Amino acid sequence: MAKSGERTPESKTAGNLKKELRRLVLAITDDDDVRSGSFDEAFKALTALREMMDNGGHDKHQQVPEHFLCPISSEIMKDPVVLSSGQTYDRAYIQEWLNCGNLTCPQTQQVLSNTTLTPNHLVRSMIGQWCRKHGTILPQLECHEKGLITGSENNLFNMLLDMISYSFIPEKREAVRELRFLTKHNRSFRALIGENPDAITRLLSVLSVPEFSKNNEVLEDIVTIILNLSIHDHNKKIVGENHLVIPLLIEALETGSMQTRSNSAAALFSLSALDSNKSKIGELGAMQPLLDLLEHGSMTAKKDAASAIFTLCTAHENRVRAVREGAVALFLKNIMDQSLVDESLAILAILSSKREAAEELGKSGGIPCLLSIIKENSCAQNKENAVVALFSICMNDRTKLMEVSEEENLGGTISQLAQNGTSRARRKASGILERLSRTMHATYFSC
Numbered sequence: 001m002a003k004s005g006e007r008t009p010e011s012k013t014a015g016n017l018k019k020e021l022r023r024l025v026l027a028i029t030d031d032d033d034v035r036s037g038s039f040d041e042a043f044k045a046l047t048a049l050r051e052m053m054d055n056g057g058h059d060k061h062q063q064v065p066e067h068f069l070c071p072i073s074s075e076i077m078k079d080p081v082v083l084s085s086g087q088t089y090d091r092a093y094i095q096e097w098l099n100c101g102n103l104t105c106p107q108t109q110q111v112l113s114n115t116t117l118t119p120n121h122l123v124r125s126m127i128g129q130w131c132r133k134h135g136t137i138l139p140q141l142e143c144h145e146k147g148l149i150t151g152s153e154n155n156l157f158n159m160l161l162d163m164i165s166y167s168f169i170p171e172k173r174e175a176v177r178e179l180r181f182l183t184k185h186n187r188s189f190r191a192l193i194g195e196n197p198d199a200i201t202r203l204l205s206v207l208s209v210p211e212f213s214k215n216n217e218v219l220e221d222i223v224t225i226i227l228n229l230s231i232h233d234h235n236k237k238i239v240g241e242n243h244l245v246i247p248l249l250i251e252a253l254e255t256g257s258m259q260t261r262s263n264s265a266a267a268l269f270s271l272s273a274l275d276s277n278k279s280k281i282g283e284l285g286a287m288q289p290l291l292d293l294l295e296h297g298s299m300t301a302k303k304d305a306a307s308a309i310f311t312l313c314t315a316h317e318n319r320v321r322a323v324r325e326g327a328v329a330l331f332l333k334n335i336m337d338q339s340l341v342d343e344s345l346a347i348l349a350i351l352s353s354k355r356e357a358a359e360e361l362g363k364s365g366g367i368p369c370l371l372s373i374i375k376e377n378s379c380a381q382n383k384e385n386a387v388v389a390l391f392s393i394c395m396n397d398r399t400k401l402m403e404v405s406e407e408e409n410l411g412g413t414i415s416q417l418a419q420n421g422t423s424r425a426r427r428k429a430s431g432i433l434e435r436l437s438r439t440m441h442a443t444y445f446s447c
Contacts, residue, residue, distance in 0.1 A: 068127050071107050072097065076131075080124050081117040085110045088120050096187065099233075156182075157192045161202050169211050173218070176206055180221045183228035190232040193239070200229075200242045207248075220260040223252045227267040236270070240277035246284050253289035261293050262301035269308035275315065282318040288325050294340075295330055306343035313350045323351055328360045335369055342382060345373065349385035352392035362393045367403045375413045384425040387417055391428040394435055401439050404432060 070077045070090035079091040085105035089097075097106060098115050105112060130136075160182075163175035182189040193199050203225060212218040226245060229235050239245055252264040268286055271277045287309070294305040309327070312318040328351060331344040351357040361367075366389070373386040393400050408414050414436075418429035 065126075065130065067123065068130065070094075076127060076136075077123065080120040080127070082120050084113050084116060088123055091117060153186070153188050154192060154195060157189060157196065157199075161196065161199055164206050165202050169209070172206055172209065172212075176203075176218060176221045176225070179203070180225050180228070183225050187232070190229055190235065193229050193232070193235050197238070200226075200239060200245060204242075204244050204248065216257050216260065219252060219256055220263065223249065223256065223260050223267065224263045227263050227270065230267050230270040233273075236274045236277065240271045240274060240280065246271070246277075246281055246286070250284060250286050250289060253286065253293060258298050258301055261297060262304045265290060265293055265301065265304035265308045269304065269311055272308060272311040278312055278315040278318060282312055282315065282321050287312065287318065287321045287327075291322070291325055291327055291330060294334075302340060303343070306340055306347065310343065310347050310350070313347060319351055319354050319357070322347075323354055323357045323360070327351060328357050329364060332361065332364055332366055332369060335373070336365075341373075341377075342379065345382050345385035345389070349388040352389040355396050358389075358392040358396040361389060362397050362400045366390075367393060367400060371404070371407050371413060374417055375407075375411065380422050380425070383417060384422045384428075387414075387421070387425050387428045387432070391431055394432050398435075398439060401432075401436055405436055405439075408433075408436065 064076060067088070068076050070080075070093055071087065072093040073090055075090070077088070077090040080088050081091045081094065082088050083094060083105055085108050087105055087107050089106070094106075094117065103112050103115070104110060160175040160179050163171045164179075167175070179189075204222065206212055206218065207222060226239060226249065230239050246268075249264045249267055252260050253268075256264060268281055268290070272281055290305045290309050290312075294302050294309065297305060309322065313322055328348070331348050331351075334340045334344040335348075348357075348361070352361060361370075370386040370390045370393075374383050374390070377383060377386070390404065394404060404414065414429045414432050418426050418433060421429060
């Protein structure tokens, strides 16, 4: 039993526990006649220290004030900031919350008037005072762009890369599987790629191993890891600039299993959020295999392919490639077959800005199809995309106005959209009506 006034290991601070443990270890290693009780004391001190570290580095018997803990992570805040709702959070965690598209306060569910994060210097100072008083190391500020990365995660990431580079075949395979799992479920593992500039090349080196070069499962894992990594915004440039990545994804689009092809398309979609990647993906020949996947893939794969094509076509040069590879006929067929209607209309609206695409739409039965969407589809965005494409057709070929004029005379389809559509739809519909009016007026006076 401890003497009166003597603290047991459980009641000491982390600093005192470490000193006590150091003393006991020296006593055990240096004293030939060490007493058995020293082993028990050392074990108790080590156990108490481990529990303390597991509890975030602070003594569990010293109650941390609740307002020092981040409401999201339940850990002592490293960089407390105030949200517009008035609530304080640790910057890294609330920034991640906002980056996921959330526009509410996690605690109050209040819709945020803005997403400005204001440093809470008072709470930061109070946390520092509390940590010093209780022998706890003050949490250090992190580089927030790198994500929430711990030392153990960094060590594990490097260990898995070493296994891929230097281990035997079974260990290499296990490391690839583990990286696929971790990069899917752990955001900080996705951020770690920025800490390891050669990580992508080391990861892809596994495909040069003869046992894995034709292994579809390994290819799927590698492609999926690239997809997972590309989700992290700060990785898009790193991943896209690696000279091996985009050619691998295009090859996987052409030769992989359906799941691999779907994940490859999703990775290209994610990477194409960066303008420099858009150009590179198009130049290296991704458009044709994406269109092939759109035509022959599973429904999930088709959606992934459509998303990639849409984003790529926001770059002018890729619209030219898509039209040249037969995208107009394929998307028009999708609409007529009632397949991926939303996606197909959105892409046709972009492609129709090219004269070649507008002409092909007009010659391929696009006008009745688009008019049907405007008249019957309940989605305002679909109506808008349809009239955008229709406007391009009418501006490029005045003879096509007659088909529109017939529908307008029968049901006033364009006039209704000019009154009730989205702002963009109203502008395009009004433009068509104005063109119709000028054409009819010219026809009347030419007789």
